[in-house]
Amino acid sequence: MIKNENREAKVLAQNICMSVFKARRVIDQIRGRSYEEALMILELMPYRASYPILKLVYSAAANASHNMGLNEVDLFISKAEVNRGTIMKKLKPRARGRSYLIKKTTCHIKIFLKEKYKV
Template identity: 70%
Template sequence: MIRIKRNRTRIYALGYHIPMSAHKARRVIDQIRGRSYEETLMILELMPYRASYSIFKLVYSAAANASDNMGSDETNLIICAAQVNEGTTVKKLKPRARGRSYPIKRPTCHIFIEVQDISLYEGEYLIDPYIHKDYLASLKKPSYSLQKPSYLLKIKKPRWKKRYTHMIDANVYSSGGLWDKK
């Protein structure tokens, strides 16, 4: 019997029963998936959503786990996986007029964030398909430019053009008529 020893290069952080909708948390998670740790912290600080604070704490916790367990530097970390699942729904009844009750549903969600140290993969390609080689090369460069990676520049522009011009009927703004009487 041969045992394959797997190298643990991915460290994760879990958040259970976070009091928000999974749909609202996914809106933020989709923005940080595949990005570097430092870039993720900047994005989460500037986002106006309530979910960004909980996700910020989880990303910070995952990076602390990586530096504590593997001794990795925070500048070499990327968010390799991030997902949000629906949790339990807290159901309450609120009293209303004439002795009636109104149901209140408070959704919760479970957030999973996994970070990976890219310094362990010098010269190799990561297995994750959504992390592109050009993006990893841009992370290793010391300059922090705001240019888009080359794989994002290949997106085609729409074929349609602005076909309609502003056409105003002369009778719309005319004075007098049936509706002008007081």
Template identity: 75%
Template sequence: MIKKIKKNPSTEVYALGQHICMSPHKARRVIDQIRGRSYEETMMILELMPYRACYPILKLVYSAAANASHNMGFNEKNLVISKAEVNQSTTVKKLKPRARGRSYPIKRPTCSITIVLQNIAFYEEEFQRYQYNILDLNKPVEWITKEKYTDMTCYDMYNKGGLWDKK
């Protein structure tokens, strides 16, 4: 059962899947890989991952993107997964017959998954407007071409100020 709800009409759209028959822990393993990625990259990741949780999450991401393009008119290239969460839902309880007329309880956990897509086209336009106002394109920009240092020297406050290298 998939619900489609609009959260913030300006930039966000989300899809909610409830009572999906899998453990929330197994679904979180996949959700942690796609959080913060673009829509196209997420679809490639979910199609290639070997877990059973990928298929319902793929359907939810596809549903949220369809909501964004149909209801809001967003372009799928500008969508980013801003929020993805898995919550525990109800537990299906069954009884299995065992030896000597006894019964053994079986608990099947279910989960609810929420995928929130955000349109970043507005933010890119604002960034470009801001960037051209600040930067002078005739001068070389030093802070963009400058390489970052990978070695860091840190002071450890617990070992009497000893030095250690962090890479």
């Protein structure tokens, strides 16, 4: 049986209510690391952005083991991206009948897991 070495599990979360820069700060720490090491890093990080990313890494590993039959111990984060999403705009009432615009930024997060090559 020939195994396809280019299989990778991916997960995508859209419109997460956080800044792109805050999410990238967390993603940069786990890119290229093994699955178990990334879980340890994300659980100990003090940032609010680490919890949604932790859920995404869990989901990507579950996709890899259930859909593709890959072993979770051999997985590593091959690619991780954070892109800008839509900006939700609200108006805040101010003095003298004026209003100020409040911009709530969102982001899209993609995580790809691959199996390590065994030599």
